[in-house]
Amino acid sequence: DGGITQSPKYLFRKEGQNVTLSCEQNLNHDAMYWYRQDPGQGLRLIYYSQIVNDFQKGDIAEGYSVSREKKESFPLTVTSAQKNPTAFYLCASSFGGSRQPQHFGDGTRLSIL
Amino acid sequence: KNEVEQSPQNLTAQEGEFITINCSYSVGISALHWLQQHPGGGIVSLFMLSSGKKKHGRLIATINIQEKHSSLHITASHPRDSAVYICAVTLRGFGNEKLTFGTGTRLTIIP
Numbered sequence: 001d002g003g004i005t006q007s008p009k010y011l012f013r014k015e016g017q018n019v020t021l022s023c024e025q026n027l028n029h030d031a032m033y034w035y036r037q038d039p040g041q042g043l044r045l046i047y048y049s050q051i052v053n054d055f056q057k058g059d060i061a062e063g064y065s066v067s068r069e070k071k072e073s074f075p076l077t078v079t080s081a082q083k084n085p086t087a088f089y090l091c092a093s094s095f096g097g098s099r100q101p102q103h104f105g106d107g108t109r110l111s112i113l
Numbered sequence: 114k115n116e117v118e119q120s121p122q123n124l125t126a127q128e129g130e131f132i133t134i135n136c137s138y139s140v141g142i143s144a145l146h147w148l149q150q151h152p153g154g155g156i157v158s159l160f161m162l163s164s165g166k167k168k169h170g171r172l173i174a175t176i177n178i179q180e181k182h183s184s185l186h187i188t189a190s191h192p193r194d195s196a197v198y199i200c201a202v203t204l205r206g207f208g209n210e211k212l213t214f215g216t217g218t219r220l221t222i223i224p
Contacts, residue, residue, distance in 0.1 A: 042215055099143060099161065099203070102212065103158065104157070104158070
């Protein structure tokens with residue numbers, strides 16, 4: 001079955017550590033996205049990529065980094081510069097364009113120890 | 114003020130009731146999306162609308178472009194419909210598919 005796989009489901013980070021969240025899709029989608037969800041707020045866009053080897057900052061990119069070396073993969077690194085990293089992170093993908101639905105993964109919940 | 118507003122924030126109903134969730138937006142859009150977030154956190158895309166009405170099973174979504182308003186209806190509601198329902202819009206003229214999200218409506222259906 002095609003879909004988006006995020007791992008791990010739960011992740012704990014110590015102060016000062018970088019952590020990387022995995023996102024893999026086998027839907028042959030060109031575009032991939034990372035969102036952050038906080039209680040009482042709508043999802044906010046961190047980074048997105050419309051094509052391999054290219055990505056753009058979203059609304060809250062500070063303290064995060066991404067890479068897009070393969071079409072199927074779009075890992076997100078939460079760096080020590082992100083001062084409030086505790087949140088629920090969702091990855092999504094689509095065929096691209098303004099009228100294509102986005103398909104979401106099951107998310108990764110990141111907590112600070 | 115958020116560009117996408119949903120109401121109500123929370124909704125509790127008895128099994129079998131007809132459910133309506135509303136979404137208003139304040140900007141020009143190219144499409145509106147209804148999403149369902151399960152208790153575990155995963156999100157499923159229910160509908161994408163640019164005009165009119167769409168139906169899938171017991172779910173119906175409508176949009177009025179002139180009034181900048183959309184509704185999601187659930188007929189014969191069931192406890193398995195309990196979830197957070199999120200409205201999102203694709204802004205017109207940005208040349209990409211960036212979504213702007215509402216804060217969601219938490220629906221609880223009591224058996």
